Amino acid sequence: xxxxxxxxxxxxxxxxxxxxxxxxxGAKVLAGGYSLLPLLKLRLASPEVLVDIGAIAGMDGIAEVxxxxxxxxxxxxxxxxxxxxxxxxxxxxxxxxxxIGDPQIRNWGTMGGSVAHADPSADWPAVLIASRAxxxxxxxxxxxxxxxxxxxIDSFQTAIEPNEILTEIxxxxxxxxxxxxxxxxxxxxxxxxxxxVAVQLNLGADGQISAVGIGLTAVAPTPFxxxxxxxxxxxxxxxxxxxxxxxxxAAAQSSxxxxxxxxxxxxxxxxxxxxxxALRSAVSRARKQA
Amino acid sequence: MTTKHISVTVNGxxxxxxxxxxxxxxxxxxxxxxxxxxxxxxxxxxCGACTIHLDGESAKSCTLLAVQADGKSVxxxxxxxSGATLHPLQQAFWDQHGLQCGFCTPGMIMQAxxxxxxxxxxxxxxxxxGIAGNLCRCTGYVNIVxxxxxxxxxxxxxxxxxxxxxxxxxx
Numbered sequence: 001x002x003x004x005x006x007x008x009x010x011x012x013x014x015x016x017x018x019x020x021x022x023x024x025x026g027a028k029v030l031a032g033g034y035s036l037l038p039l040l041k042l043r044l045a046s047p048e049v050l051v052d053i054g055a056i057a058g059m060d061g062i063a064e065v066x067x068x069x070x071x072x073x074x075x076x077x078x079x080x081x082x083x084x085x086x087x088x089x090x091x092x093x094x095x096x097x098x099x100i101g102d103p104q105i106r107n108w109g110t111m112g113g114s115v116a117h118a119d120p121s122a123d124w125p126a127v128l129i130a131s132r133a134x135x136x137x138x139x140x141x142x143x144x145x146x147x148x149x150x151x152x153i154d155s156f157q158t159a160i161e162p163n164e165i166l167t168e169i170x171x172x173x174x175x176x177x178x179x180x181x182x183x184x185x186x187x188x189x190x191x192x193x194x195x196x197v198a199v200q201l202n203l204g205a206d207g208q209i210s211a212v213g214i215g216l217t218a219v220a221p222t223p224f225x226x227x228x229x230x231x232x233x234x235x236x237x238x239x240x241x242x243x244x245x246x247x248x249x250a251a252a253q254s255s256x257x258x259x260x261x262x263x264x265x266x267x268x269x270x271x272x273x274x275x276x277x278a279l280r281s282a283v284s285r286a287r288k289q290a
Numbered sequence: 291m292t293t294k295h296i297s298v299t300v301n302g303x304x305x306x307x308x309x310x311x312x313x314x315x316x317x318x319x320x321x322x323x324x325x326x327x328x329x330x331x332x333x334x335x336x337c338g339a340c341t342i343h344l345d346g347e348s349a350k351s352c353t354l355l356a357v358q359a360d361g362k363s364v365x366x367x368x369x370x371x372s373g374a375t376l377h378p379l380q381q382a383f384w385d386q387h388g389l390q391c392g393f394c395t396p397g398m399i400m401q402a403x404x405x406x407x408x409x410x411x412x413x414x415x416x417x418x419x420g421i422a423g424n425l426c427r428c429t430g431y432v433n434i435v436x437x438x439x440x441x442x443x444x445x446x447x448x449x450x451x452x453x454x455x456x457x458x459x460x461x
Binding site: 190 | 354419
């Protein structure tokens, strides 16, 4: 499959890239390419010019600060997976990174690219929603931060404007007695999720849930926060009955479609089950910290 | 649409080409440089037959643009042997019958080479996870895993690994 014709530029720095996005119509940002190139090959996208950000220094770092994790827009799935701070303190990210695509794709595919592409079945968006991450986008005129919960507008549509580049993602520090987990139902290893559930939570001194975020993927036109389930869990005792009530609430809030991965009713049942599994794992990890 | 002039080091040799930006890396290798060892299987980044190394990291060349390789180094299956001496992985695939139809083999070997660079002494589970992005339609995975185990023993001849590989081969 041959992509349509386009022009290609590889700017040496971010300002140059932003100037191109400001000045040229129909520009599209290229990072690893493992989301964009399939679209081009299927001719579902036909940009005038690809702006390859692969040569811009300083966009692929991962830094841990007191307030959390600063992940460069071009950090690869693999670099996140192998990061020592992620392994030690961000199990939700480690879980999710391990299940994305395959080794070759994890070598080159990026978190920023995946998030900007906004495939409704992608894993990172649910993770960022559960962790209440903030996403930085920059244009020639300046930059702004977008809450991950406001970022995904529709399938393959985000709050990024055509003249903006996603430059950084900030994941808040998990805090005390924290646990996170990603539960992914997939037909084969490395597939896009049939159902994906991200959970990030904290336990209070009394052992009850003091903070919780739940992001769902593949079961609605966009990834979304399971707010009804979050409301049930806040302040609750983390037991099986509560997990199941939260799972059922998340299932009720989802709107999956029937497709090759299964009927809508099956997926709803699996939302409930995967929420329960992610909660079990997150709570068990939080207790180990205590 | 204007073409772009690119310089790519392929298997250690400096190569240049004028290419359309939309040319895929796998087509640059096969159709421009006539290195047809890299295969096109699914053309959708699923099967891994087109796996090469880009700046030392394994990549699926059907889902990369040739222009993305500008200034970088590419290694293909043609770059593995030293003259008439097969690379230990190539020899191992031969010895262990690691191929049936052979279509997936160049990608399997390139991915296995990358895997052994990351992890010189992988367990069977680690090998299977390491080649999760490479599909063998003949389903000959048992012998593919054995091949990679044999090569791991030869490439990293720590005593344990060598004994283990020999034991596996005999079993």
